[in-house]
Amino acid sequence: MKDDLLWVEKYRPKKIAEVLGNEEAKSAFLDWLKNKRRTKKAVLLYGPPGVGKTAVVNAASNEFGFRIIEMNASDTRTEKAINKVAGPATSFVALDKFSTESKGNLLFLDEVDGIAGKEDRGGVGAIIKIVENSLVPVIMAANDPDLEKLRPLKKVCALIRFQQVRIPLIIAMLRNICQKEHVEAEFEALERIAQNSRGDVRSAINDLQSLAEANKVLTLQDTMVLSYRNKDISMDDTLRGFFSAKSLSEAATLLSRSSVDYDDLLLSVCDNLPLRYADPVALAEAFDFISQADVFRGRIGMENWHLLKYFFNSLAQAAAVSPGSYKPFQFISPPIRIITLFWTKGKRTALNGICAKMGLRCHVSRETAKNDLVPFIKMILQKQPSSPIINWFKLTPEEVDFLLKMNKF
Amino acid sequence: MATDEEALMWVEKYRPKNLNEVVDLHDIVESLKAFMRNPKTMPHLLLAGIPGTGKTTVALCIARELFGQNWKTFTLELNASDERGIDTVRDRIKDFSRYSRAAFGNVPYALVILDESDQMTGPAQTALRRIMETSSRTCRFILICNQSGKIIEPIQSRCAIFRFSKLDRKAMVEHLEWIAKKENITLAPEAAERIVEYSEGDLRHAINALQTAAVYKEGFVDEKTVLQVIGEASPKQVQVMLAKALNGDFIEARKMMYELIGAYGFSGSEIVRQMQRELLKVSYLSAEEKAELTNIIGEYDFRLTQGANSDIQLSALLAQFAKIGKLKGESN
Numbered sequence: 193m194k195d196d197l198l199w200v201e202k203y204r205p206k207k208i209a210e211v212l213g214n215e216e217a218k219s220a221f222l223d224w225l226k227n228k229r230r231t232k233k234a235v236l237l238y239g240p241p242g243v244g245k246t247a248v249v250n251a252a253s254n255e256f257g258f259r260i261i262e263m264n265a266s267d268t269r270t271e272k273a274i275n276k277v278a279g280p281a282t283s284f285v286a287l288d289k290f291s292t293e294s295k296g297n298l299l300f301l302d303e304v305d306g307i308a309g310k311e312d313r314g315g316v317g318a319i320i321k322i323v324e325n326s327l328v329p330v331i332m333a334a335n336d337p338d339l340e341k342l343r344p345l346k347k348v349c350a351l352i353r354f355q356q357v358r359i360p361l362i363i364a365m366l367r368n369i370c371q372k373e374h375v376e377a378e379f380e381a382l383e384r385i386a387q388n389s390r391g392d393v394r395s396a397i398n399d400l401q402s403l404a405e406a407n408k409v410l411t412l413q414d415t416m417v418l419s420y421r422n423k424d425i426s427m428d429d430t431l432r433g434f435f436s437a438k439s440l441s442e443a444a445t446l447l448s449r450s451s452v453d454y455d456d457l458l459l460s461v462c463d464n465l466p467l468r469y470a471d472p473v474a475l476a477e478a479f480d481f482i483s484q485a486d487v488f489r490g491r492i493g494m495e496n497w498h499l500l501k502y503f504f505n506s507l508a509q510a511a512a513v514s515p516g517s518y519k520p521f522q523f524i525s526p527p528i529r530i531i532t533l534f535w536t537k538g539k540r541t542a543l544n545g546i547c548a549k550m551g552l553r554c555h556v557s558r559e560t561a562k563n564d565l566v567p568f569i570k571m572i573l574q575k576q577p578s579s580p581i582i583n584w585f586k587l588t589p590e591e592v593d594f595l596l597k598m599n600k601f
Numbered sequence: 602m603a604t605d606e607e608a609l610m611w612v613e614k615y616r617p618k619n620l621n622e623v624v625d626l627h628d629i630v631e632s633l634k635a636f637m638r639n640p641k642t643m644p645h646l647l648l649a650g651i652p653g654t655g656k657t658t659v660a661l662c663i664a665r666e667l668f669g670q671n672w673k674t675f676t677l678e679l680n681a682s683d684e685r686g687i688d689t690v691r692d693r694i695k696d697f698s699r700y701s702r703a704a705f706g707n708v709p710y711a712l713v714i715l716d717e718s719d720q721m722t723g724p725a726q727t728a729l730r731r732i733m734e735t736s737s738r739t740c741r742f743i744l745i746c747n748q749s750g751k752i753i754e755p756i757q758s759r760c761a762i763f764r765f766s767k768l769d770r771k772a773m774v775e776h777l778e779w780i781a782k783k784e785n786i787t788l789a790p791e792a793a794e795r796i797v798e799y800s801e802g803d804l805r806h807a808i809n810a811l812q813t814a815a816v817y818k819e820g821f822v823d824e825k826t827v828l829q830v831i832g833e834a835s836p837k838q839v840q841v842m843l844a845k846a847l848n849g850d851f852i853e854a855r856k857m858m859y860e861l862i863g864a865y866g867f868s869g870s871e872i873v874r875q876m877q878r879e880l881l882k883v884s885y886l887s888a889e890e891k892a893e894l895t896n897i898i899g900e901y902d903f904r905l906t907q908g909a910n911s912d913i914q915l916s917a918l919l920a921q922f923a924k925i926g927k928l929k930g931e932s933n
Contacts, residue, residue, distance in 0.1 A: 536863030
């Protein structure tokens with residue numbers, strides 16, 4: 193990586209005027225912030241991702257000195273949780289209200305369309321109450337403003353629509369970044385990145401950064417990878433791209449583009465990682481990232497999909513432990529786990545049957561029988577092959593035989 | 602299942618049949634006896650605590666005290682670890698709990714003993730909660746679990762909760778000595794100490810170890826036999842896996858790990874638990890190195906509870922062992 197900052201962070205707008213495009217929306221927002229919020233305390237910014245909703249809010253904070261209290265979809269937003277955070281933040285006006293340094297708090301509820309119905313019970317109602325009682329401005333952002341559950345919100349808010357940013361504006365901005373980063377790029381290449389982004393500034397900058405890091409001079413040819421990636425990448429291609437990635441951001445971009453199942457991917461990376469890093473120190477480091485990725489996967493569960501970016505981030509880090517050392521190798525496939533489970537099925541079934549019999553006799557589960565009883569009974573049988581406990585447990589001769597041979601694989 | 606047939610595993614043979622025989626749980630037993638004097642006053646019970654501390658025993662004692670000889674007729678004993686889905690709750694438990702048993706004998710209600718109930722899924726627990734409510738005139742529940750935190754709050758609030766802590770060392774030693782006497786075997790004092798130490802407050806484990814040791818050396822259990830039994834109780838594969846990893850051979854170590862998962866069906870946390878035990882026995886590591894490795898095991902043991910796939914956490918743990926093994930090899 194040329195530098196540690198992601199360009200989307202580095203070139204984040206500092207003033208509202210610097211936010212790309214959406215002139216109408218920006219002036220409506222400024223108007224609300226300066227005048228209208230005396231009559232309408234809240235505003236809902238809506239529009240597709242990456243068009244500047246969050247950027248406008250951050251820029252406003254920077255420009256006018258608001259302190260942002262933010263809640264996004266990663267926080268639980270039940271009525272109780274919202275009241276706990278938003279209540280104190282909105283119920284007083286900062287003492288230094290008249291100083292130039294701070295204009296006090298600004299409550300920012302990002303991704304309000306992500307308020308889940310069941311998990312965040314009462315969330316929408318609580319927001320309305322907060323808005324009604326708030327002494328500070330409340331800003332909300334959403335991708336899809338037509339959701340049924342947000343309808344009550346729309347009554348208490350001013351609505352401002354953000355649109356896709358026009359392609360020429362994005363091209364100009366990409367050129368600007370290229371100049372500052374000393375990247376040589378063909379105009380057609382930038383044009384293609386911009387078109388490919390479909391008006392999403394954030395993804396355009398990300399694409400530019402990952403392509404620029406892989407290529408000294410960015411040509412139209414280099415950008416072909418974009419559409420290719422967008423379509424579909426099979427497991428083998430994903431793995432190859434992942435393990436050979438030259439930088440963290442290249443790996444991250446590849447992962448976000450691949451359409452293979454996340455769980456399959458994580459397991460395949462886990463299987464193949466020792467072939468990628470022969471050195472135990474590098475391997476341990478990479479595995480630590482994989483382990484963190486798995487922890488994020490656990491937190492995602494079946495619903496917290498907004499955490500997926502952290503999962504990818506950890507996974508990408510595993511690819512960048514020692515980027516120079518990649519040598520092509522043959523991938524392990526199908527997964528080791530599946531092969532092992534296939535070959536050991538007979539043994540597992542036999543053991544389960546034995547454990548069920550023991551559990552019934554000793555008032556424990558199969559699992560407890562396996563861990564607590566089997567090791568001892570196996571030893572008793574080794575000493576006394578015709579022990580009366582065989583009959584007591586109703587074990588068949590095959591089962592006894594199985595227990596006796598357990599240690600020999 | 603015949604009741605009168607004599608039990609051959611000592612854990613069953615010497616399982617207390619009534620509350621008076623229960624070891625080292627004075628306070629709990631006294632409260633329960635008060636319920637027994639007037640069974641109508643007994644609420645649903647939640648017995649929580651680490652394994653082998655007498656939860657199941659106490660539940661079975663209550664069943665016997667309530668129903669006498671025919672306790673099995675009026676008791677449904679289920680293990681949620683074996684049948685953890687909502688179907689069991691809806692079918693077996695619901696059917697069993699909703700009809701009055703008054704017509705079949707002089708009993709106040711039927712009893713459901715649900716062991717390892719913290720293994721039940723969320724939906725199953727929610728369903729159970731309803732049943733506990735609607736059947737409270739005809740049925741009582743005894744829920745047994747390791748961690749009461751995994752039981753949903755509405756169920757907890759419907760139960761009297763009893764917490765079982767680690768059994769007292771002295772009481773455990775005395776109990777082992779009492780069994781040894783009944784079985785006509787000599788138990789050396791230091792052997793009893795060793796068993797108790799190794800069992801970490803789990804009486805079931807201690808009794809199993811004692812019985813196995815008694816088979817190993819007939820009639821006389823000494824410290825050496827106990828150590829031998831304890832040493833052989835864990836699968837050889839765990840030892841070999843550990844040695845391979847520490848030798849820097851990650852790929853072979855992981856192969857053994859998958860054998861443990863595949864052939865034995867061990868869970869990730871069980872493998873980690875055994876690795877930790879085996880680590881302490883390894884002779885070529887210093888106390889400091891073992892402490893460092895134990896820290897690492899602890900971290901991954903925790904991540905196992907957070908993560909989605911135990912294979913990944915176990916692989917990552919083995920990779921840490923391989924790294925430490927390699928660094929150690931270089932410094933020597």
